[in-house]
Amino acid sequence: MPHTYKYARPALTVDCVVFGLDKDDLKVLLIQRDLEPFAGRWALPGGFVNVGEAVNVAARRELEEETGVGRVFLEQLYTFGAPDRDPREHVVSVAYYALVKLSDHRVQAATDARHAAWFSMDDIPKLAFDHPKILKTAHERLRSKVRYQPIGFELLPPRFPLRALQHLYEVILKRELDKRNFRKKILSMGVLEELDEIETDVAHRAARLYRFEKRKYNRLVKEGFNFEI
Amino acid sequence: MPHTYKYARPALTVDCVVFGLDKDDLKVLLIQRDLEPFAGRWALPGGFVNVGEAVNVAARRELEEETGVGRVFLEQLYTFGAPDRDPREHVVSVAYYALVKLSDHRVQAATDARHAAWFSMDDIPKLAFDHPKILKTAHERLRSKVRYQPIGFELLPPRFPLRALQHLYEVILKRELDKRNFRKKILSMGVLEELDEIETDVAHRAARLYRFEKRKYNRLVKEGFNFEI
DNA sequence: CCAAAAGTGTTTCACGTACACCCATGC
DNA sequence: GCATGGGTGTACGTGAAACACTTTTGG
Numbered sequence: 001m002p003h004t005y006k007y008a009r010p011a012l013t014v015d016c017v018v019f020g021l022d023k024d025d026l027k028v029l030l031i032q033r034d035l036e037p038f039a040g041r042w043a044l045p046g047g048f049v050n051v052g053e054a055v056n057v058a059a060r061r062e063l064e065e066e067t068g069v070g071r072v073f074l075e076q077l078y079t080f081g082a083p084d085r086d087p088r089e090h091v092v093s094v095a096y097y098a099l100v101k102l103s104d105h106r107v108q109a110a111t112d113a114r115h116a117a118w119f120s121m122d123d124i125p126k127l128a129f130d131h132p133k134i135l136k137t138a139h140e141r142l143r144s145k146v147r148y149q150p151i152g153f154e155l156l157p158p159r160f161p162l163r164a165l166q167h168l169y170e171v172i173l174k175r176e177l178d179k180r181n182f183r184k185k186i187l188s189m190g191v192l193e194e195l196d197e198i199e200t201d202v203a204h205r206a207a208r209l210y211r212f213e214k215r216k217y218n219r220l221v222k223e224g225f226n227f228e229i
Numbered sequence: 230m231p232h233t234y235k236y237a238r239p240a241l242t243v244d245c246v247v248f249g250l251d252k253d254d255l256k257v258l259l260i261q262r263d264l265e266p267f268a269g270r271w272a273l274p275g276g277f278v279n280v281g282e283a284v285n286v287a288a289r290r291e292l293e294e295e296t297g298v299g300r301v302f303l304e305q306l307y308t309f310g311a312p313d314r315d316p317r318e319h320v321v322s323v324a325y326y327a328l329v330k331l332s333d334h335r336v337q338a339a340t341d342a343r344h345a346a347w348f349s350m351d352d353i354p355k356l357a358f359d360h361p362k363i364l365k366t367a368h369e370r371l372r373s374k375v376r377y378q379p380i381g382f383e384l385l386p387p388r389f390p391l392r393a394l395q396h397l398y399e400v401i402l403k404r405e406l407d408k409r410n411f412r413k414k415i416l417s418m419g420v421l422e423e424l425d426e427i428e429t430d431v432a433h434r435a436a437r438l439y440r441f442e443k444r445k446y447n448r449l450v451k452e453g454f455n456f457e458i
Numbered sequence: 459c460c461a462a463a464a465g466t467g468t469t470t471c472a473c474g475t476a477c478a479c480c481c482a483t484g485c
Numbered sequence: 486g487c488a489t490g491g492g493t494g495t496a497c498g499t500g501a502a503a504c505a506c507t508t509t510t511g512g
Contacts, residue, residue: 012239178477463508477494
């Protein structure tokens with residue numbers, strides 16, 4: 001059913017940069033295109049915004065369609081609106097970035113489905129459209145935001161050893177952190193709950209597990225607390 | 230000349246939050262609507278994005294049409310895409326915020342033109358659409374960004390006394406700053422050039438004028454310098 | 459000479475940073 | 486018993502914050 005407007009309109013899409021944290025690496029979920037343009041190239045998951053559908057809802061829908069995962073951290077990144085970013089016509093894309101827990105089985109499943117795969121940020125293939133630029137913007141946003149907002153926890157399982165949290169910051173910030181100073185600082189914030197549990201299946205002394213307490217964090221924020229690494 | 234598409238498309242607009250700094254106040258430029266919906270209401274300047282026109286170019290064009298000023302600081306803020314934000318149909322709007330020098334004569338001129346006026350941020354009239362939300366988002370962005378990026382200078386004339394700079398931060402951050410600490414800090418950054426000029430036409434001791442040295446700032450940034458107030 | 463704002467130093471305290479060893483566990 | 490990572494405290498330096506008086510100028 002065709003639709004007619006008095007004035008021409010750019011098309012409107014969403015693209016999602018989905019970050020996950022592997023044992024060693026920061027990874028991104030990419031989709032292999034099977035249609036022109038850029039058939040065969042890897043690209044960010046995304047698609048068209050339906051009329052009557054909120055843009056963030058469209059992003060979440062596309063994300064769920066591509067990765068099988070809902071209920072993830074999703075935040076608007078930037079809107080890319082250069083007229084030549086799609087060779088076919090003027091397509092404006094609202095980009096989002098998502099943080100998912102790779103420990104989540106449903107995310108794992110998406111990997112085998114329809115030409116989707118996780119790529120290390122250090123080894124990204126040639127991408128379609130202006131997706132290199134979008135990915136770069138997302139990476140920068142993640143790097144700066146992780147320092148003053150507790151979004152890193154979105155990449156970890158609900159219960160984690162402090163070592164995993166430190167490793168996360170080291171990978172994202174690309175520098176080493178001092179173990180004692182890190183523990184001192186993160187514990188002194190009072191946003192982690194120390195659990196009565198320890199790691200299992202490790203070939204050395206098992207570490208204590210912690211949980212991020214969002215309620216404590218929200219309470220502290222109201223009192224003027226500033227999270228900062 | 231009508232345009233037809235296979236699938237329905239949301240309309241795409243830009244809205245601009247234009248901030249200026251009065252002697253005392255942070256102000257925003259608003260336009261009074263003369264068409265329905267919201268005829269008579271005040272609203273943010275903005276308009277439709279043309280096909281083939283980059284979104285940021287559209288924002289700059291609309292801004293120039295409404296305020297008569299080009300070459301201002303303009304940055305993308307956020308994209309608002311709720312389907313009910315315009316009562317007529319689904320209109321997605323990419324919002325920008327601009328910082329202008331009210332000392333600029335061309336900006337002053339815009340005030341008398343076609344129902345445009347500057348409003349103090351403490352005294353905003355009822356606004357059309359979801360513009361209160363956009364304005365609030367812009368205000369928060371300005372408040373947080375001004376602390377770690379030297380964008381405040383965009384609101385001042387090229388040559389200014391330190392007092393004006395401090396006042397700017399006090400107005401935007403909504404708290405008083407210590408004069409000695411402020412001067413010490415900002416001067417120690419080494420991004421201001423001390424001029425051989427002083428204020429004129431003041432009824433008291435005239436203050437020395439300074440200029441923001443963007444080149445020095447850029448050089449320092451390359452060396453890892455972080456601007457922060 | 460009075461009003462109004464310009465300009466200037468020091469002390470204190472909190473926090474970031476650097477740094478090394480013993481402990482618990484699995485194999 | 487050895488390899489592997491877990492867990493812990495202190496000393497130092499930098500930078501933020503608090504704080505008050507003298508100087509200059511115009512009217």
